[in-house]
Structure formats: C-alpha cells, structure tokens
Amino acid sequence: MAPRKQQEIFDATLALLARRGYESLTIEGVAELSGVNKTTIYRWWPSKPALLAAALMEADALAFDPPDTGTLRGDLEALVEGVIALLTSPPSSDIAVAALGAAVHHPELNIGAFFADRFAREQEIFERARSRGEPAATADPLMVLDLLAGAVWVRAIFRGLPVEAGFARRAVSAVLDGVAGEEGADSEEGAGEEGAGGGEGAGGEARMGSEEGVGSGGEG
Amino acid sequence: MAPRKQQEIFDATLALLARRGYESLTIEGVAELSGVNKTTIYRWWPSKPALLAAALMEADALAFDPPDTGTLRGDLEALVEGVIALLTSPPSSDIAVAALGAAVHHPELNIGAFFADRFAREQEIFERARSRGEPAATADPLMVLDLLAGAVWVRAIFRGLPVEAGFARRAVSAVLDGVAGEEGADSEEGAGEEGAGGGEGAGGEARMGSEEGVGSGGEG
Numbered sequence: 458m459a460p461r462k463q464q465e466i467f468d469a470t471l472a473l474l475a476r477r478g479y480e481s482l483t484i485e486g487v488a489e490l491s492g493v494n495k496t497t498i499y500r501w502w503p504s505k506p507a508l509l510a511a512a513l514m515e516a517d518a519l520a521f522d523p524p525d526t527g528t529l530r531g532d533l534e535a536l537v538e539g540v541i542a543l544l545t546s547p548p549s550s551d552i553a554v555a556a557l558g559a560a561v562h563h564p565e566l567n568i569g570a571f572f573a574d575r576f577a578r579e580q581e582i583f584e585r586a587r588s589r590g591e592p593a594a595t596a597d598p599l600m601v602l603d604l605l606a607g608a609v610w611v612r613a614i615f616r617g618l619p620v621e622a623g624f625a626r627r628a629v630s631a632v633l634d635g636v637a638g639e640e641g642a643d644s645e646e647g648a649g650e651e652g653a654g655g656g657e658g659a660g661g662e663a664r665m666g667s668e669e670g671v672g673s674g675g676e677g
Numbered sequence: 678m679a680p681r682k683q684q685e686i687f688d689a690t691l692a693l694l695a696r697r698g699y700e701s702l703t704i705e706g707v708a709e710l711s712g713v714n715k716t717t718i719y720r721w722w723p724s725k726p727a728l729l730a731a732a733l734m735e736a737d738a739l740a741f742d743p744p745d746t747g748t749l750r751g752d753l754e755a756l757v758e759g760v761i762a763l764l765t766s767p768p769s770s771d772i773a774v775a776a777l778g779a780a781v782h783h784p785e786l787n788i789g790a791f792f793a794d795r796f797a798r799e800q801e802i803f804e805r806a807r808s809r810g811e812p813a814a815t816a817d818p819l820m821v822l823d824l825l826a827g828a829v830w831v832r833a834i835f836r837g838l839p840v841e842a843g844f845a846r847r848a849v850s851a852v853l854d855g856v857a858g859e860e861g862a863d864s865e866e867g868a869g870e871e872g873a874g875g876g877e878g879a880g881g882e883a884r885m886g887s888e889e890g891v892g893s894g895g896e897g
Contacts, residue, residue, distance in 0.1 A: 596856030607827020635855030636816030
C-alpha cells in the first residue's frame, strides 16, 4: 500500500477514535472517512484492534523524532515540551486521551508496545549524551523518561491542570539536579553540598506556579 | 446514611466498575450487590457519575493516609510504594485502571477533584519536613508528586512493565538528589561539574535493574 494511503487510513482511524471512542470505532467508518475500500483495509489489518494498534504506532498524528539540541538537558526539555504539546493541543490530545482510555480496557491494543517503541527511539538522546561525555548520561534512561513523561500525564490529564510555562525546564531540573538543585539552580552556591544545598531561586516561583495551578482548576 | 452502609455502596460501585467497565455500571447493579434499595441510593446520589465520583473520593478501596516515617525521603518512598501497590495489586489495580479509563471519557467524573483531594492530604508530608527544617522540603510539592506518581503510572500501566524492587527508592533519589548523584557511583570524575553534586550511590545497580525490567517485558 502506498505510504500516503496508509497514513490516510491511520489518520482516519485516530480521528474517529478521538471523536467517537473505541466502542464506536469501526473499519467501515475508517473506510468511509479515508476513501479506501473496506476490503482493502481488512486485507492489511484483520481486525479493529490490529488497525488501531498499527495506527498508534505509525500515524503521523503521533509521530516522534527524538530532539537533538546538543545537550542532554536541552534534549529532555524539548522532549517534555513535546509531550506537553501532545497532551494539551487538539487533535493530538484528544487522540492520546482516547487511546489511553481504549488501551486500559483493551489489552489487545498492547499500548506497552507503543511505549517500548518510543523508548527505543528516545534512548538515542542518552547515547548521544554519553558520546559527548555528559555525566548525567549514565543515569537510568527508563527512570528519567518515566518520571518526566509521567509528570506531564499527571499534571495535564489526571489533575486536569494547566501546564504552566517553565514546566519542562523545572521538571528536567528536578530529575537532573534534584529538587534541592531546583532552588539552588539560579544561585552560585548550593549544588553539590548535599545534593540539597540552599539558595533562593526558582523555588519560590515554582511554588507559586503550582499553587495557582491547583487553585485554578484542581478543586472545581 | 450509616457510614458502613455507605462504604458498602461505594465498594460495590468500584467492584462493578472494575468488573464490567463504566458503560455497564448501573445503579440497579450497585443496589443488588450492596443490598441497598435503589431509591435509597438515588436519594443520596442522583446519577451514576455522581455516585462514582463520590465512590472514588471516599471508598475504603482507595483510602489514603499520608505516610509519616520521620523524613521527607522516607515519606516519599512510602508514598511511591503505596502507589505501586495500588496500581499493581488487585482489586485496587483493576479499580484504578477502570476509573482512569472511565474518567478520560467522562469529564463529569471530575477525576481532577480526586487528585486535588489526594494532593491536599499529601502536602502534610512537605509541611512536616519543613517544620523539621529539611532543606529539600522547600521544593515544589506538586512537581515532586507529579514526577513520582507519574513514573509509577507510566512504568506499571502504560508500559505494562514489572515494577522492580528498589523502584521507589530510585525514583525518590532521582527527584531529591538528581540523577547525576546516581551516577557518581561508577565514575570518579564528572559528577559535580554540572550543577549536580557528586556522591556514591545506587547507580550501577539501578541501571542493571532497569535494563532487566525492559528486557523482561518491554518489547513483547
């Protein structure tokens, strides 16, 4: 199948998932929206879960290229910005949330394979950092990525709070420097004392940001 | 209504949610399982979403007491262990996953209120740490909790990977100390150069643990 045709099928699949949910998604509907014959779709993907699993993995709407900014910190910040955009800007946010909802009820969609594929590509970031000799590059990539991606999911989707400017920078700083480093980040002293040196800095702003965030949406 | 009766209704609601999913959950079903008259349930909670939202917030099955171990690190590790248990041991794992799936499709369940309620109680941990004068207690609690809870969700639910022993300790260390502290273990050089104090630690073991985790379930 021509790649462009395949993309149209995948995009139609995800658009219908986002619009109507998994239960109402049908291969007939995908055929209609993409203008591809139903039997053609069935020839390539024998079932709705097979089609959706392929669409999640391959669709342009969820496409992913690991950032390459020249530093591990920059790459991780760009990665977090990407997750924020994915989870807060339609249509990708609608797709991601609908896909998550479908995946937790339908293990056959194997969302784990999607995350494993992402992780395999994200490891490049750490390989490049290691080749540059960056010290933090010896960290456990899976842990770093779970913490960072997880924070965006919890903030944007579970808590339903706005993701304030600076979130990516602060999240990456927490994981690379430690939260004691967060408040020492702007000051010259601190970092290195205890993994928890003092210092004024982004801490106050950070706390304000978060309280504001909670107030504006959390308890409603 | 007597608190015990109310708990029976909530527990029945969550048990049916986990067993059959949100679409098949009915107040009739809850009445039958809990042995409480349907009209009594309707008198207290006028709709299915109202009942489920109350059950998520109040049910014993998802009950939460902030840990109090005497240190911020200990409290956070206990908190992460609690999230791991919640998300990996039935019946709570089935309930949590079903509730998440329902919440992403049904904004009226207002899962954000559930997370806001949890956060309000989790803040005690940081207040106690501040009153003890622990330096890391000046960190942004919301960010710390988003990172830690998010990491467990991504690892256990999204990736569908086993959560290895030591995960809580390593996750908390990453956020409190930074991952550069983790790595100091293997290399003598490096750590500290980069705004990230040195220190020996669990780095080597940590990395092994995670590779094992990926290998054993990630790409399947």
